[in-house]
Amino acid sequence: MAVPSEQTKTLHRGVDFVVLVRPISAKGNLAVARRFSSQCLRERRTAASLKTEELALRIGRTAASVYALEKGYFLPSVTVLAALADALNCSVDDLFADEPQPAQLVA
Known part of the structure; x- marks a missing residue:
């Protein structure tokens, strides 16, 4: 099962987004925010030559769930992300996309 690297920390999980941050400085005080990307999911599925039903x-899960994602x-929940x-x-990280602007890492 693929999981984010040890350097990736959960910053915020809200109703409308999930954000992971990856430290980009030696001290770990700057980060790039990342969010789940439905486009990344679709690209990965089509690259694997899988139909929605097969995934x-x-x-x-149901095909309707994959379609909705x-x-x-x-x-997706953390469990569904891992699946x-x-x-x-x-990797789970491959299903996330960078936010346009850097974010401050919350300790």
Whole structure:
């Protein structure tokens, strides 16, 4: 099962987004915010030549759930993120995209 690296820390998990931060300075006080990307999920699924239904079977969810994730209607839980990464043979981090602006790391 793929999980974020040890240097990745959860900054905020809200109703409308999940943000992970990766330290970019030696002291770890600057970071780049990252959020779950439905586009990254769709790109990974199509690159793996999987239909929505096939991915759904691999992660134990319905095709409608995968479709909704790819459309950005809701966010995956940590468990679903791990299952997606495992099914797509990638890391959880590969399903996230950089936010446009750097964020301060909250200790």
